Amino acid sequence: MLKDVVAVVLEEAHPFELGVACEVFGLDRSEQGLPRYDFALAADRPGPVRTHAGFSIDAPYGPERLASADLVIAAATHIRDEYPPELLLALRQAVERGARVLSICSGAFLLGAAGLLDGRRCTTHWRHTDLLAARFPLATLEPDVLYVDAGQVVTSAGTAAGIDACLHVVRQEQGSEVALAIARRMVVAPHRDGGQAQYVDRPLPEAQGDSLAGVLDWMRRNLDREATVKQLAARVHMSPRTFARRFQQETGTTPHRWLVGQRLLQAQRLLEGTDETVDAIAARTGFGSAAALRHHFGRWLGTTPVAYRRTFRGPTPTAP
Template identity: 75%
Template sequence: MLRNVVTVVLEDVHPFELGVATEVFGLDRRDDGLPLYEFAVASDRPGLLRTHAGYRIEVEHGAERLAGADLVIAAATHVRDEYPQVLIEALRAAADRGARVLSICSGAFLLGAAGLLDGRRSTTHWKHTERLAARFPLTTVEPDVLYVDEDPVITSAGTAAGIDACLHLVRKLQGAEVARGIARRMVVAPHRDGGQAQFVARPLPECDADSLGGLLEWLRHHLDQELTVDQLAARAHMSPRTFARRFQQETGTTPHRWLTNQRLLLAQRLLEGTNEPVETVASSSGFGNAATLRHHFTRWLGTTPQAYRRTFG
């Protein structure tokens, strides 16, 4: 169930991250056939709170508001040495009764203080990952992901990654149609690099350089072809060694990893939007056969093509 959503804020809350939770769960979109959430903002001390940007917001509810929540979101704020005990106890109680708990950016430290990260994988903004790991040694911090789903605890990386985590949870609990509808109203991608995967790799940076920009665009339209580094290097008029180095510099990853990532994204779209057999999807997305597609789906996304289609098709 996902109906009652509460966002927890503290003094110096980051407005954007609070806005992410509000934008996904706090707006009435019933005119588009989307669900209406009972949304509230709560703090350890209701009243006027200063934001990280300097202006103030008025918070109506205290920690007792968490008691009825299906989802509690910990918004980002500056990292503290100590967190309010009343919020720690309310978060623990919410998790104990089956509510889901989601952090955006540095909100992970509040979840850590409540002991909700112990024995789980987690993430936060890349600037804070080492600090999170040092402070809460019982969690395994994933520094290179957009979010980590360790149901019922979801942690997300910095800023816009909170959108990915929130839409992932909507998609998981209410289906792809609802997630796509909310994303369409927000003018964002409904999911980046994964969908129902337990964690989602950080999206690869776009290539702005003239040297490979055209090649990458060509590749996106020829993912079904069998391609080697030597062939791509020849197309780019470079030696294979120079091409591999330039590709790494401009995309942040290797040609093989980039191709696999793009092919998985294509396979996901085909599984979601068509009734083509898995064998055909595998061929169209460049994996050759269903067994190879299944191998990469399991390795990268933590599920099988058939299970993915049943959930999101």
């Protein structure tokens, strides 16, 4: 039974991510018939901990407080080369005796330093996924999801994804009604569709050279038109084989994948900024049908066009 929850904070802690843990597990909601958790803050040593926002918070406990925790939350903090060894030991011992650990955003690096990601699926903020994979090659990184439940170790993506992960643990431990009631108090969705890929600025990098600039521009302006590698190669007076190789070198991907990414990017913009139907957007962006658009949305972004529009579309202006 989940009763004892400890949030670990380090210097340059991120207040919002820490606040997520405090909001879900630190408030007394017993008047609603909801569980009351024994919630505490712990650091590598008791005392004030400076946040990256410039103010300090008090952590009354050191690593020894983790010894009784049912759940240890590694809140986001500045990513460092080394982490306090006493804290890493306390984390390993907590997992060895059966406690769960949960990281929010860059908190995954603390779990990785403790060896808790080795052989496990995990995630972190999309900005840090490459670094996490490089530092902890024994981990199995899933970069496009909001959170990963690997049993005793739960990792979440950036910032608000920590809410999703915390509510997921509550749902598992105490049932959906408890999770729903806490979500209502927080005025958040009890469960969000899709993964963090839908929050990344661009699905693909820009070309690194300029030899294909003209054809890339043409492809962007004609997303609704089909174009084979042979046709595209002819535009820059290359053989299809040379074109495909040059395209890979300059964009890091294939012509087909680059085109699908650009079509999805335009579809996202239309879903956010227009009232056009999904069918119309599918036609304008070259997918041909709503079914094809939904297929690619699911594969690339982990959600549906309708759910994406619901999340990212601003309020419709009221007529005067």
